[in-house]
Amino acid sequence: MGETITFWVLAVVSVGAALGMVFNRKAVYSALMLGTVMLCLAVLYAVQDAPFLAAVQIIVYTGAVMMLFLFVLMLVGVDSSDSLVETLKGQRVWAALAAVGFAALVILAIGNAVFAKEAGLASAIGQAGYIRALALLLFTKYVFAFEITSALLITAALGAMVLAHRERLTVRPTQKDLARARFLGGRPSPLPGPGTYARNNAIDMPALLPDGSVAEGSVNRYIARYDVEQGHLPEDPKLAEAIKHRAAVESAESAESVEEESK
């Protein structure tokens, strides 16, 4: 009875979360939904006499793999959400049709099958105990497979390093080079901090210089861009102009850097 209730609750949650994962535009939410599904599955493993797998599921999947996903998402850009427009003609309709058809067929097949009362793992575990029984299988019958997985993991780790590694094409600049570049550039001093002579303490407000003019460099350019996009501009036209200018500089620079990367 307890298992039935657990199943139905978790089944509803996991299917809902899975659908949410597929249909959520934001990748971070998708990742969280996937985490939910995995936790649900971990509990379902535990219910089905597989506590070791449940633990591994939580540690490997919800712990390591999901963290990796989120990490890469952060690397790639959290805010990059899919557009709603489907570019491939008929892809969604056919995908839905295929998925529904496949699910229907699988369910039909399972529904047609008649299962005996499940045997339970008691006899398989025997006297040794669950973990010992698993270990016995893993280190005797499946020892070669196990060893091969270790090789696979090492290869994968090496592969990931090779793939993610970027070759340095230029000599690493020294402290001296950086200093020289700074003094040769337009501004040897650090950027002015925000809020000097400020009339409010918001971080997106540019500072005023002693002569009363606006210090453009005091506002973070990303914040400036966000303000321009969202329309959060101060009422003072002088400050608003400075923020717009700062945002324009940022978008030009980012375009340049994209070009450089693509070269």
Added chain:
Amino acid sequence: MESPAEIVQHTAGGMIGASWLMIAFPLLGAAILLILGRMTNRWGHLLGVAMSLASFVVAVLTFLELIGLPADQRRQAVRLYEFIPGMVDMGLLIDPLSISFALLITGVGSLIHIYSIGYMAHDPERRRFFSYLNLFVAAMLLLVLAHNYVGLFIGWEGVGLASYLLIGFWQFKPSAAVAAKKAFIVNRVGDFGLLVGMFIILATFHTLTFSDLGAQIAKSPPSGGAITAIGLLLLLGACGKSAQLPLQSWLLDAMEGPTPVSALIHAATMVTAGVYLVVRSGAFFFPPDSAQALAVSIVGAATLLAGAIIGCAKDDIKKGLAGSTMSQIGYMMLGAGLGPVGYAFAIGHLITHGFFKADMFLGAGSVMHAMNDEVDMRKYGGLRKFMPLTFVTFFVGYLAIIGFPLLSGYFTKDGIIETAVHHQPILGWLAVLGAGITGFYMSRMVFMTFFGEKRWEKDAHPHESPAVMTWPLILLSIGAVFLGGYLILSNRLMDFLAPAVGAPPLSERPEFDPFSTAGLATLALVAVGAGFAWVRYGRAEVPAVAPRGSFLTTFARRDLFGDALNESLFMRPGQWLTRFAVYFDNRGVDGLVNGLAAGIGGTSGRLRRIQTGFARTYALSILFGAALLAGALLLVGNI
């Protein structure tokens, strides 16, 4: 009927054992001249002559040794080496027949070699010419000396090759190149007959060696369809090589070669190979009233008339002589078709013809040499005063060929005619008619060339040829005078050849009778022909440009429409066939193949659009596939 003697294996050494030197000398000469090339330019012709003379010496010594043997021992087979293991050994058969040919080939061949030194003196390729001549002599000797059909066939093809090379010797002349090709191709037809005939012999008798064949035939005389087929196929081969109807067309064009070649190959020796083949294969043309023997006689009679008619209309002196050659070989074939009773006359005429025709060809060459290589007799005339030696020798040859009493041709040709009249009266009287025509066209040739008014081109300065050219003429004309009488009177040649080819029974043994009906009729017709020629060409003026003439003249000028017949029967249908094949290949085969390729290309071009590059599209098709698979498994009830 006396059958040929048995062939004995020659064991003692002596000259017969060394008779292979006859072939080896000229072959070595050809090899040296061809391999060393230009290095031998200065002395190449001398080497060629020396090799030919050496071969002649060997032939004479062999001949002397052979006649030293008793008559029934005069067929000596000399085994040289194993040629095709288990089937055929290479070896020579030295018997009266082959040694007669060998003497003719090396003797006349050597004279023509010597003559060529003078004739080809100004040709930069003289050394190559002599190498081909030597090659020819070697191949021709192999042809007549081989003791089996395989060796004979190798020689047969060898002389065909030499003939091709020599006809096309001046290959810068398109006409020479075409004539060489024509000779080669027409000869292939005959060679095909010879080859198939050899196949049937091998299938029927399981051997191609003359001695084994002779033994088998002596044990059980063959008969039936296979023998008829062998005989007719060998006749086809003989027709190809000897320019007999219907394979005569190449011989007239073959006159494109240098004149010594025409004299040696296309008059004296190679073209007589067909007669040799028929006589050597006598067992397959026996009895003389069998279909195949009759076919030989008919072919001979038809060709002797055709050649004579062609000879009447040719203004080209060499082509006239070529027509005459065809005609004379026709006589030989007629004689050979009559069986043992005619063999001696056929071979005798062959030998004497070798002398007087070579004599006349070389005489014609001498005239051409004097007249800036002009061959049109209408531009000769009155040459006897300017080239007395050439005229005398040519005139002797002329008298011999028309059968002037007591000269060579008189005995041999008369022999053939009389035997033919006796055994095949219709063909015999046709031969008499042919002799009359011979009298006409040969007289026409002599009158147009040596008598009458000068009709020369302006720059012609006729002169007598050098001694190196005239001495062969003199020697040949001596042969043309005396050889026939020596061979025929008291049946010397017949008795000499009897061990090789058999002899007629004593009752049919011909005796020379100068006053037989046929002989007198022949003489009368020849006299009429010569007189008519005198009226037309000796006394009357010869127009410098050939008159249009009657239909008969055109008929003869155009080689009895032989080329037209060949063209319409074989060439045009062949061209149509190739055109159709090309059309079929272009449209049918190429169309099919290209269409298939285009179809596959087009389909692929459309199908490749499926490869969009979008991973999601591929994944969709995979999922569909999986769903279909699951559905199929469900349907068949495996789940």
Added chain:
Amino acid sequence: MTTHYLVLSGLLFAIGAMGVLIRRNAIVVFMCVELMLNACNLAFVAFARQNGNLEGQIIAFFVMVVAAAEVVVGLAIIVTIFRTRRSASVDDANLLKY
């Protein structure tokens, strides 16, 4: 109960497959693949209990290992692609075509 688990497994698998087909963000596509693998694992565990046999769990364990390796390499590839193309969309990587 096995039937229930299997049906749930099938549903999750189909949802994951649909996600692979619909989503363009490579990372989300990867998540969907993981979902499909997890659905398979659920079926393995259910079958292990049904048949009284631990090998299903062992296989599920191996699947997890392989999935972990796959995620590591796959994400590294995504990072590399993103670094050069400034995009994580699977549709943008479509040069390998006709």
